[in-house]
Amino acid sequence: MSDRASDVQDIIDRYKRTIEAGISPVPLANLVDAPHLADIIHDHVDLFDAVTRDYLAALRRHRELPRYLREKIARARVYPEVDETLVKSAFSDLGIPYLDGVDMISVGDSIYTYGPLQCDADGTVASVSTAALLAHELIHAIQADAHGGEAGFAAAYTAAGNYLANAFEIAAYCFGGSPPAAIAAKMPVERPVLKETALYGEWWRLA
Numbered sequence: 001m002s003d004r005a006s007d008v009q010d011i012i013d014r015y016k017r018t019i020e021a022g023i024s025p026v027p028l029a030n031l032v033d034a035p036h037l038a039d040i041i042h043d044h045v046d047l048f049d050a051v052t053r054d055y056l057a058a059l060r061r062h063r064e065l066p067r068y069l070r071e072k073i074a075r076a077r078v079y080p081e082v083d084e085t086l087v088k089s090a091f092s093d094l095g096i097p098y099l100d101g102v103d104m105i106s107v108g109d110s111i112y113t114y115g116p117l118q119c120d121a122d123g124t125v126a127s128v129s130t131a132a133l134l135a136h137e138l139i140h141a142i143q144a145d146a147h148g149g150e151a152g153f154a155a156a157y158t159a160a161g162n163y164l165a166n167a168f169e170i171a172a173y174c175f176g177g178s179p180p181a182a183i184a185a186k187m188p189v190e191r192p193v194l195k196e197t198a199l200y201g202e203w204w205r206l207a
């Protein structure tokens, strides 16, 4: 890691500690049918941005992609009701564009939600919309791996520019999520595959 990247990582680490302090995270795998989600992503690697696609293609050549996806989901943690003001100052300090009006955001394997996490009695996430948004954030966590980690992804994400034209967002929106701001801006969401329940079944419910 270059000096600059390690400085950025230090800032990210410091903010993450503060943002996550006192919040009990919920493993993403407790909220949705994780193996099913891994299968869906596996079948749609072509929808990723170019760098992530190459990264996943290399894993596939070595037959590691299914295992990677399962392990990735197992590492993802959801932190409900984080302080948006803190997240915004982190993004501001790091020079990363921030879109007001989003409900969730992720930093590496940490997925932050601003509202409470709505779950059914069995602990499963209560709606396919929320689940799709969680999966959208998971796509960003995969993109971060492809860019060498949080600091590398922060730089690539910022360089990719405007939120609604950002290649990483466009890829993640293929998989799911539809924050009000994106809908208002008529952002093209071509294939929100995770909401195609007729094809993919109730992947958001635990089996």
Ligand SMILES: [Zn+2]
Residues within 6 Å of the ligand: 136, 137, 140, 168, 169, 172
């Ligand atoms: Zn996103």
